Amino acid sequence: MQAPLKASYDVVIVGGAIYGSSVAWWLSRNPDFDGSTLVVERDPTYEFASTSHTNSCIRQQFSAEVNIKISQFGAEFIHGFKEFMQDDAAPKIVLQSYGYMYLADNEAFAQTLRESQQIQQRLGAGTKYMTADEIKAAYPFYNLDDIIGGNHNLINEGYFDGGTIFDWWRRKARTQGAEYVHNEVRGITRNSAGDRVESVTLASGETISCGTLVNCSGPRAALTAQMAGLDIPVEPRKRYTFIFDAKTPLDRDLPLTIDPSGVHMRSDGKYYMAGCPPDDDPAVAYDDFVEDHSIWENKVWPAVATRVPAFESVKLVNSWVGHYAYNAFDQNAIVGPSPELENFVFVNGFSGHGLQQSPAIGRGVAEWVVYGEYRSLDLSPFGVERIIARESFVERAVI
Missing domain, CATH: 3.30.9.10 (D-Amino Acid Oxidase, subunit A, domain 2)
Structure with a gap:
């Protein structure tokens, strides 16, 4: 286990696979974000991560408009990967x-x-x-x-090399200031008012203060939520x-x-x-x-x-x-802040759509962290409020 370099971070991301690294990279390239980011990953080999077992495909054949638009940006990102990375060494990703x-x-x-x-x-x-x-x-x-x-x-439908995108997001996020540690979040503490996350406790014993906590823990998302007293059907x-x-x-x-x-x-x-x-x-x-x-x-x-x-x-x-990371309620992602804990952000439950949706979702979550709102694409249909209200977000094209 690795101890973090500091005792306080503006953003703590739980999970460093495709979503943790997407959010970390989008934050790191945002000129309006000058805060600190800690990514806590329990298994830096990613041997059993959903990211490592993906079939790495993308499609626009969804029935919900927001899912279609998310994949359209995903295709744009794949085609423009070198430009997004702003690095001459970045490879061309073929779709x-x-x-x-x-x-x-x-x-x-x-x-x-x-x-x-x-x-x-x-x-x-x-x-x-x-x-x-x-x-x-x-x-x-x-x-x-x-x-x-x-x-x-x-x-713009088919196979792409998602593993290379993940690798570049992770490496570039670190180069641009995000700190990754091999550790595990074992506890989450609320403030005295009970409406914000105050700190996380790591397996190595440290208590780390955080401004925003982002749950990117894949199939283990419900465990992370439960530590904060929240419940999601993932x-x-x-x-x-x-x-x-x-x-x-x-x-x-x-x-x-x-x-x-x-x-x-x-x-x-x-x-x-x-x-x-x-x-x-x-x-x-x-x-x-x-x-x-x-x-x-x-x-x-x-x-x-x-x-x-x-x-x-x-x-x-x-x-x-x-x-x-299966959302047993309606098989769509759960994305955005908790209405109960305003600085706890869900990025969970993608039910097999995760890799193809990661460029747009990572961008949107980073926008919410920095600005308190989605600016490029409205991701509010994925909010956890629908789970709480038992109102399904129906997507008829689920594999």
Whole structure:
């Protein structure tokens, strides 16, 4: 464990993975912020962080306007990464736009796709609704016997190297003044009035005063909130990823295909990637990354082989389990200040959307910390107030 260099910081960020580092970097580049930032990370290897297990994709195919706009800025950030970093050594990040393909096997979902496409198109996204015949003409490898239609977008949707973005955010934040320590927040103390966070207690024993506390602790977000006497419905849920080789490779990229079975699949270099939730999807222990190998045999491979007959002969080459920081209430993020503790800020519960949303959300949270308001994009729909009021923020395009 590392002790911080000081006893007081303007901002203490709990968790240094993709969101902790995004917020720290956006703060560090803001000319109106001259405060001190401490990032407390319990595992600096990030071996089990959701960031390390991400499939690193981005899409504009959401039904809620704010989610679409968040991903549109995400694409802008990826394309302009070198300029945002203001560093000649920064690499160019390539967005491989093979697109998402949502498939509908019933009229109700087909209508949902049509309605979502209209919203996306109005906001400038390139999503197109396609009939089964149109999909077959563009991607003849699909078996579409049960499919009515689908939504597809080949503009700014696909895979990008999120790991490099994370690495640069972390390194640049440190270079620009943010302090990272290998430690763990074990307690949070309120002031005498009970309306602000006064300090945090670390595993190494130090008590650190803070002006603002930012909860970026991923699947452990509820634990951090509980230390402050707050409650949010965020829990770790297992998500399975499989990499496989096909005896007969496809003659073109496989879009990230969301099959009605609940399985998704896409091209992954010379291989293919597939994933899914388990049929029984409970909250799990924070350190439970045990694989269930029957999921490949009984769920994933039958689904991909049915949808793409060329995948009847494949070889599994790798697999892993990661955790979604799953918002069990409505599967949308919980972002912004607590109405009970005005300097406690949530950045939690992304339910699988985290990496692609991290540029816009990190920017917005940094704005709130500095200015007390969102300036670039209004993130108030993600506020915890909806959880307290039991009013769902509905997003119909959740994978």
